[in-house]
Each structure stands twice: as structure tokens, then as C-alpha cells.
Amino acid sequence: MTDLFATIFELMSLYSKDLGEHLRGFNMRCKAYDAGAFYNTIGLVILFVSFLASFLYYKGLDMPRYTSIGKWSMVGIVTGLLPFLWSFLKVSSDITNKMYCKELQITNGDTWGFAFTVLFYYLILYFIFALLFKSVSNNHRKIPF
Amino acid sequence: MAKLFLFGIGGTGARVIKHLVFLAAAGVKFDSNDSDTIIPIIIDPDNSNGDLNKTIRLIKLYNRIRNNVEHTDNNFFRLKLKNIQTFAGDIDGLKTLITIEENSFHQTIQDIQNKNLKDFLNLNTMTESSQALLRLLFSEDNLETNLEVGFKGNPNIGSIVLNQFSDAEYFKLFASSFNSSDRIFIISSIFGGTGASGFPTLLKNLRNPDEKIPNHNYIKDAVIGAISVLPYFNLENTESSKINSNTFISKTKSALEYYYNNIIHTKQLNSIYYIGYTNGATYENSEGGRTQENKAHFIEFASALSIFDFMDTDFTTNEEVSKKEYSTASYSTSTPYLTLTCLSHKDRKKIQNELIQFFLMTRYFTDRLPKISNKKSPWFDETKINTNDPVYQDMKEFIELYYQYLREMAENHVAFKPFKIDEENKEEVFSSIESITPHKSSSLFSFRRMKDYESFDDILNKSSKELSKDISNFKRLISLMYRATAQIIQDKQLDYKG
Numbered sequence: 058m059t060d061l062f063a064t065i066f067e068l069m070s071l072y073s074k075d076l077g078e079h080l081r082g083f084n085m086r087c088k089a090y091d092a093g094a095f096y097n098t099i100g101l102v103i104l105f106v107s108f109l110a111s112f113l114y115y116k117g118l119d120m121p122r123y124t125s126i127g128k129w130s131m132v133g134i135v136t137g138l139l140p141f142l143w144s145f146l147k148v149s150s151d152i153t154n155k156m157y158c159k160e161l162q163i164t165n166g167d168t169w170g171f172a173f174t175v176l177f178y179y180l181i182l183y184f185i186f187a188l189l190f191k192s193v194s195n196n197h198r199k200i201p202f
Numbered sequence: 203m204a205k206l207f208l209f210g211i212g213g214t215g216a217r218v219i220k221h222l223v224f225l226a227a228a229g230v231k232f233d234s235n236d237s238d239t240i241i242p243i244i245i246d247p248d249n250s251n252g253d254l255n256k257t258i259r260l261i262k263l264y265n266r267i268r269n270n271v272e273h274t275d276n277n278f279f280r281l282k283l284k285n286i287q288t289f290a291g292d293i294d295g296l297k298t299l300i301t302i303e304e305n306s307f308h309q310t311i312q313d314i315q316n317k318n319l320k321d322f323l324n325l326n327t328m329t330e331s332s333q334a335l336l337r338l339l340f341s342e343d344n345l346e347t348n349l350e351v352g353f354k355g356n357p358n359i360g361s362i363v364l365n366q367f368s369d370a371e372y373f374k375l376f377a378s379s380f381n382s383s384d385r386i387f388i389i390s391s392i393f394g395g396t397g398a399s400g401f402p403t404l405l406k407n408l409r410n411p412d413e414k415i416p417n418h419n420y421i422k423d424a425v426i427g428a429i430s431v432l433p434y435f436n437l438e439n440t441e442s443s444k445i446n447s448n449t450f451i452s453k454t455k456s457a458l459e460y461y462y463n464n465i466i467h468t469k470q471l472n473s474i475y476y477i478g479y480t481n482g483a484t485y486e487n488s489e490g491g492r493t494q495e496n497k498a499h500f501i502e503f504a505s506a507l508s509i510f511d512f513m514d515t516d517f518t519t520n521e522e523v524s525k526k527e528y529s530t531a532s533y534s535t536s537t538p539y540l541t542l543t544c545l546s547h548k549d550r551k552k553i554q555n556e557l558i559q560f561f562l563m564t565r566y567f568t569d570r571l572p573k574i575s576n577k578k579s580p581w582f583d584e585t586k587i588n589t590n591d592p593v594y595q596d597m598k599e600f601i602e603l604y605y606q607y608l609r610e611m612a613e614n615h616v617a618f619k620p621f622k623i624d625e626e627n628k629e630e631v632f633s634s635i636e637s638i639t640p641h642k643s644s645s646l647f648s649f650r651r652m653k654d655y656e657s658f659d660d661i662l663n664k665s666s667k668e669l670s671k672d673i674s675n676f677k678r679l680i681s682l683m684y685r686a687t688a689q690i691i692q693d694k695q696l697d698y699k700g
Contacts, residue, residue, distance in 0.1 A: 120652055121659040124578050196663045199578045 059090075062100035069177060072170030075161035076148065080171070087158035095147060103140045103179040110136035111186035115194040129187070129200045137179040145172035204237045204383040205284075206513060207376060209404060210244040212396030214431050214505075215389040216254040217496060219244060221506035223260050224604060227267075228560035229277030229684070230553050232513040236383075239282040243372060245400060253496060256603075263600050270593040272677040275669065276684035278560060286375045320345040367407040368415060377415045380424070387512055388428040389505065392457045393450040401428060402465060409470050425472045427512035430461065432478025434501040472517050475508040477501055479616055497610035500540060500618035507549055514552075539617035541636040547700060554698035558635055559687035561621050562658075564601045565631045566683065570655050579659065581666035581682060586674040593676045630654055632694050640694035661686045661693070 059081055067077050082094035114123070114132045123129075148168045151157050184201070191198050210219045219242050231238065242261060246254050261283050268279040319340065320326070325333055337345070367373045388404060390397030408426060411418040433450040465471060479501050542554050574582055605623055612619040622634040631654045632640040643651075652660060665685040669678065691697040 120650065121579065121656050121663070122652075124580075126578065195667065196580065196660060198580050198663075198667075199583050 058100075059094040059096055062094075062096040065178065066096060066100075066171075066174050069170075069174045071174045072167040073162065073164070076163045076167040076171055079151065079157045079161055079163060080148075083158050083161070085156065085158055087160045095144075099140060099144050099147075099175055102143070103175060103182055106136060106139055107179055107182035108186050110183055111190045115187070115190035115197050119194050119196050121196050124196045124200060126201055129197070133180055133183040137176050137183065140179050141172050141176040144175040145169070148172070203239060204234075204385065205239045205241055205379075205381070206232075206237065206509070207286075207380070207384060207386045208240050208242045208509065209386065209388045210242060210257075211388065211390040211400035211404065212246055212394055213248075213251055213253045213496070214391035214394065214397050214502070216244050216246065216251065216257040217498070217502045218389045218429070218431070218505045218509075220253070220257040220260055220607070221498065221503045222509055223257070223264050223283065224607060225506055225510075225553065225556075226281040226283065227264060227279050227600070227604070228553070229280055229556040230510060231277060231280050232510060234513070237385075237513060238280065239284055241284050241286050241288075241376075241379075243286060243376065245404070246396060248396075260600075260603060263596055263603070266596045267593060267600060270591075270676045271680045272673055275681040277556065278563065278680055278684050286372055286379065318346050318348050365403050367404055368412045373407070374415065377411070377417050377421060380417045380420050382420045384420070384424065385513065386421075386424050386426045387509055388426070389431070389509075390428070391431040392461075393431075393433045393454050397431070398453065398457050401430065402461065405465060405470055425517045426470075427473040427475070427508075428471055429475040429477060429505050429508045430457075431501065431505055432476055434477075434479040434499060435496070436484040473512050473515060475505070475511075477505055477508070481615070497614050498607045499614050500611055500616050503611065503618060504549075507553070510552060511548075537619075537637060539612065539619045539636075541618075541638075542620045543637040550698045551700050555688075555691055557620060558638075558691050558696050559684065561634070562631060562687045562690060563680075563683040564604060565628075565634065566655075566658060567597065567601055568605075569628050569631070570658065579663070581659070581662040584666050584671060585678045585682060587679060588675050591676060597676075631658065632690070632696065635696055638696055640696055643693070658686065658690065661689050665689065 063077060063081055066080075067074075080095045080099075082090040082092045084090070084092040110132055113136075114129060118128075118132070145168055148163075148171055149165075152163055152165065152168065157163060187201060191200060194200075208219065208222075210216055222240070222242075226240075244254060244257065248254065264279065264283055268282070271279045273280055325336060325345065328336070386408060388401055390401035392398050392401075405426070405428070408421055408424070411421050415421070432454055436450070461474075466474060542550065542557065545554075608619075608621060608623055611617070612623075619636050622636060625634060633654075662682060665682055669682055669685065673681070
């Protein structure tokens with residue numbers, strides 16, 4: 058599963074391969090991948106949160122006043138900030154606390170790149186779940202199209 | 203399919219038919235599914251009568267809208283209001299005989315144009331003794347009366363002039379299209395000229411038809427009902443007008459006695475309704491013509507309900523024929539006007555839900571629809587509304603007339619105000635039914651509480667999901683409105699459950 062998530066996240070190339078190694082769970086002794094793969098955690102989180110956010114929009118907020126692309130986007134972006142911030146803070150904290158293999162070159166730019174990658178995939182998932190949920194919605198069945 | 207031939211005689215006839223049109227638009231219909239066709243025949247010598255022209259305009263508008271409405275899922279505009287001319291095509295050879303105006307619901311009286319009674323009777327060519335007899339029966343004022351604007355409250359003139367039904371083209375057409383299961387209903391007032399004289403004269407022609415008239419056997423034995431409207435308004439007494447409302451009561455008494463002896467006692471009718479109101483409003487005195495345009499009145503509204511009551515009555519049992527019913531509408535203590543809740547249970551059951559549904563639809567059309575620009579609203583998108591379609595203009599005009607009509611009834615005396623139409627708060631549409639408080643749905647989360655129009659949209663979206671996508675535009679819109687408003691009155695407990 059780690060490989061799957063890693064491949065998908067790294068497709069975007071918004072951050073360095075070294076950060077990728079760290080996120081695969083490369084331990085601080087630079088010996089093995091046993092430090093716990095953050096890719097899995099964040100991958101599952103964005104799956105779960107985007108599912109919940111879509112459900113919230115299409116069922117919980119199923120009222121005409123929320124029927125607009127703008128409001129749908131806002132729900133996506135606001136809920137997307139959760140994994141975005143979490144991934145940003147997690148990597149920032151690792152960098153600040155030097156919690157990664159010293160052989161890896163990880164910069165602050167990588168932190169932003171990874172956070173934006175997470176946000177991007179989150180929004181993709183939010184969009185895919187939207188296509189699934191929109192048919193069960195009463196008022197938002199024409200959202201996003 | 204059984205048809206109802208609805209004769210509206212004089213100004214009151216035209217006005218009651220106007221109420222019928224609004225009731226039909228709201229979806230009030232006959233209980234029997236076999237009857238959904240009304241053929242209004244308005245008989246008035248006064249071609250330019252304001253009430254008459256307003257009613258004809260309304261019927262034409264109704265029909266234009268009705269032609270754009272689907273009835274599988276909808277009762278709005280359900281009843282067919284047909285012109286007798288429509289049937290000419292069905293009857294061999296008849297179309298060529300008929301010269302009455304195409305698409306007209308009004309039948310004028312022959313040979314009265316630019317004539318007074320003296321000319322009509324050819325008084326000057328009569329022998330001296332005949333002239334003397336007529337001068338005994340008719341005053342000089344009567345003989346000089348211009349017949350083109352009606353009979354100015356003189357039934358003695360009307361009974362002479364109107365006694366030519368069987369020669370009229372529309373009457374031949376009516377007779378030719380009459381079937382054994384069809385019914386006839388006559389609306390007239392008892393205190394005027396045209397109605398008071400036209401009703402017994404027409405009835406005489408129906409019960410004793412000329413044997414040359416087609417289907418005369420069916421007509422003779424037909425189920426015939428009538429409403430005779432007793433005085434319900436007064437007129438300003440002016441020097442210039444020959445109509446004096448002080449004579450209304452005495453004329454009514456005489457006519458009632460005549461009706462009793464010659465119609466009721468001899469069982470000429472299957473059903474007769476009387477309706478009236480003492481202490482009515484005082485109208486401007488108009489002898490006829492364009493200026494005769496009375497405000498809509500509750501008595502006319504209730505008179506229109508008698509047509510439905512008549513059509514819903516089964517005349518095959520003797521029990522119904524001999525039954526007498528008295529119905530009143532009374533004020534509640536909370537409002538100084540009549541509301542829907544003041545009507546009898548029977549009437550409420552018949553019309554309350556339909557009227558509320560229709561009113562809610564008109565409010566949506568006027569207040570909400572023009573503001574909907576959100577193409578993402580599913581019902582709007584799925585309905586493929588094209589407001590450039592002329593039927594939307596017709597609907598707009600119809601609604602304007604409907605609101606004017608509601609205002610008139612609310613301003614009249616006795617006032618009937620079923621709905622709040624000029625409230626400042628346009629948003630609370632479900633609270634616009636007088637004397638009926640909508641049920642407020644409680645939601646645990648405040649963000650889930652919807653305002654009235656939002657709730658309306660929500661229900662429209664739900665209904666749109668269930669409605670066929672095969673129809674679009676206006677047809678779908680009306681069907682959708684019917685479904686949604688039916689759901690709303692149920693959810694908000696605005697409906698009459700009896």
C-alpha cells in the first residue's frame with residue numbers, strides 16, 4: 058500500500074525524492090523503512106476526510122441555499138485544509154526536530170510541495186466522491202455539473 | 203364523456219363564470235371523472251358589458267394556458283372550457299350553417315342592434331288596438347329603452363326580447379351537440395332585467411323544445427339545474443339611471459313567486475339554488491356597457507360552487523331530488539372578513555386544498571421564479587424553462603387578473619379574504635393563508651432550518667426527481683408545481699382533512 062500511495066503522491070514531483078524516502082518510513086538510522094510510512098496515514102486520512110466532506114455536502118447540507126459551485130468548492134477547500142495543515146505541520150515538525158535520516162536533504166520548500174500535493178489529491182478525491190454522492194442528493198444533484 | 207352546458211345570463215351570469223374559471227384553474231373539478239367539459243354560453247344583449255368582456259378574456263386566457271398543460275400529473279387547469287363552436291366540426295354539415303363568431307363564448311341577441319323596444323316590436327306597424335295593449339303593458343320609458351345595453355332591470359322587456367332562443371344559431375348548435383348524459387346549468391340574477399327574464403324563458407325553451415330542434419327529446423328530459431342570485435349589492439340611486447336598487451327586493455319577491463308557481467311547483471328543474479346577501483356594498487350605478495364592471499364578490503364565488511355541487515349530485519335517486527339544504531358562511535370571531543375556514547365542511551373539502559395549492563403556485567411564479575438564475579437548481583435545470591415562450595406571458599396575465607380578483611373580493615362587502623396578497627413580508631409564503639397557521643418543522647440543527655421559499659425549492663427538487671423527464675418547459679413546470687404544492691400543504695398542514 059505504501060508503494061501505491063508513494064507512487065501516486067510522487068507523480069506530482071512537487072517535493073524532493075528525499076522527502077519521499079522519509080515519508081515511506083525511512084528510519085533515522087538510515088537503515089530500513091520501519092519508521093512508519095506517513096504516506097499510508099495521510100493517504101487513508103484524505104480518503105476518509107474527503108468521503109466525509111462529500112457526504113456532509115451532499116446529505117448534511119442538502120438544502121437549496123448551499124446549491125452552488127462556490128459553496129461546494131468552499132466545503133472542499135475548507136475540509137481540505139485539515140490534511141493540508143496536518144501534512145505541512147507533520148513534515149515541518151520532523152524538519153525542526155531533525156526527526157529524519159541525516160543523509161536526506163529535506164528543505165522547507167519540500168514541506169510546502171508535499172502539503173500542496175496532499176491538498177491536490179484530497180480535492181481529486183473530493184471530486185470523485187462528489188460524482189458518487191450527487192445522485193443521492195436532492196438539491197445538489199447538478200453540482201459540480 | 204358527459205358535458206355541462208353552462209348558460210350564464212346577463213352580468214351576474216358572466217361574473218359567476220369568471221369565478222368558475224379561477225376555480226377551474228386551481229384544479230377544482232367534478233367528482234365524476236366522466237365529466238370534465240364545460241361549455242359556457244353567456245347570453246347578454248349588452249355586447250360591451252365590462253363584466254362580460256372580462257370573463258371572455260379570462261376564458262380565452264385559461265384555454266391558451268390549458269393547451270400548454272399536461273394533466274396526467276396535475277389538476278391545475280383541468281376542466282375543459284369549450285366553445286359550442288368547437289362541436290360544429292363534429293356534426294355533419296353544421297359548421298357551414300353556423301355563422302357565430304369563432305372562439306366566442308358570448309351569444310348576443312339577434313335584431314336588437316340600434317333598436318329600442320318600440321322598434322323591436324315594430325310597434326308603429328301594429329294595429330291601433332295592439333299598440334294600445336302594448337302601451338298598457340309597457341311604459342313609454344320601457345318602449346324607448348335602447349336594447350343594446352340590456353334591459354336595465356326590466357324583466358318585462360327581457361321576457362319579450364329573449365323569447366327567441368330556439369331561433370338562435372348557438373341554440374341550434376347547442377341542441378345538435380347535446381347528448382343524453384349531458385347536463386344543463388343556468389346562472390342568472392333575479393333582481394335585474396336580463397337574468398330575471400332570461401332564466402324562465404330559456405328554461406321554457408329547454409323543457410318544451412321545438413320538435414324541429416335536434417335532440418329535443420334529450421334536452422326535454424335533461425338534468426337541469428339553476429342558480430338564481432338574489433340581491434347582494436345595492437346601486438347608487440342617480441337621476442340619470444333607470445335602474446333603482448330600491449326595487450330589487452320587491453322585484454325579487456315577485457320573481458320568486460313566479461318561479462315557485464311556474465318552475466319549482468311544476469318540477470321544471472332537478473335542482474335550484476338560491477343565494478343572496480343583505481347589507482351588500484353599494485356600487486356605482488351603471489346601466490350597462492363598458493362601465494358595468496362590478497368588483498368580484500363572495501356571493502358570486504359561492505354561486506360558482508353551486509355548479510360543482512350540481513355536477514356532483516346524483517340525480518338518479520329520488521332522495522336527492524327532494525332534498526333541501528341550507529348553507530351559510532359565517533364569520534369567525536378572529537377576522538372581520540370571511541376566510542376559507544368560514545366555509546362549510548363540504549365546500550372546504552371540495553376547494554380548500556386546490557385553492558391553496560394554486561395560490562402557492564402563483565406566489566412562486568411572481569415572487570420567486572423571476573429571481574431564480576441559479577441553473578444549478580435541479581428542478582429548474584431539468585424543467586428546461588424557456589420564459590420567452592408566450593405561455594409565460596399568458597400565465598403572468600392570468601395571475602395578475604387572479605390577484606386583482608382576490609383583492610376585489612377582499613375589498614367588497616361581505617369581504618372574502620382567503621389569502622394575504624399584499625403583505626410586506628413576501629418571504630413567509632406559507633403564512634399567507636388567512637386563518638390557517640402553517641406547521642413549523644422543528645430541526646435539531648439551526649443551519650438545517652429552511653425559510654419558506656427555500657423549503658419550496660427543496661420540495662420542487664424532490665418532486666422533479668420523481669417526475670418524468672419526457673416533458674419539459676411549461677408543461678413540466680405546472681405538473682411540478684402541482685406535485686410540490688400538494689406536498690407542501692401536507693407537510694405544513696395547510697390541507698383540509700375534514
